[in-house]
């Protein structure tokens with residue numbers, strides 16, 4: 092059994108559940124204090140970046156978080172998460188996008204979808220593991236505050252949710268609840284949805300998507316890497332320093 096660097100987590104068991112059910116919730120990846128520290132940084136960014144659209148839609152995305160505070164670089168390269176994606180995808184895994192999502196009181200929509208690139212991949216989808224999503228809970232997630240809806244086994248369906256049912260709750264869906272500091276890992280193919288927040292407090296998660304270096308990433312991670320001072324080798328790898336770049340095929344003979 093392979094365990095994480097702190098010996099607490101069974102990586103093989105996590106991947107077995109991810110493979111079987113399409114997702115796995117991992118409690119206690121970071122302490123509550125660390126999650127609160129990350130949420131405090133995020134709250135500052137949310138306040139700085141809120142627009143009229145934030146209050147109209149009751150939801151806010153913070154992008155390019157790797158260059159906005161070192162705590163986000165640390166979490167992106169967390170040893171447990173890195174080792175999960177190295178095994179599920181491959182050793183050369185890179186980060187495709189790294190953002191925060193906050194749903195405010197009054198957010199009231201469903202929108203079932205797979206993640207990048209499966210909104211666009213021809214159907215039926217290929218069987219191999221192309222991408223994986225990581226959701227960091229910065230608030231305790233509950234049924235009431237909009238814990239994410241997830242459809243177990245949907246990564247095996249080979250297609251997107253039909254549009255006629257994508258904006259309502261789908262029978263068989265499960266609700267992600269858990270304490271802040273937990274992480275949910277999910278296949279990029281797994282159907283999931285944000286859910287209504289019926290409480291009087293916002294709830295925030297971080298979303299880190301990982302993929303292989305020969306796929307196009309969702310965000311320009313290399314541009315963010317160029318803005319970092321002294322990134323570690325792991326951070327350089329994850330942010331695309333070794334990513335395949337299109338070139339000119341030459342006549343070698």
Ligand SMILES: O=C(O)CCC(=O)C(=O)O
Nearest residue numbers: 192239283284285286296
């Ligand atoms: O915040 C959530 O609960 C889900 C967000 C989500 O599904 C997404 O941004 O793709």
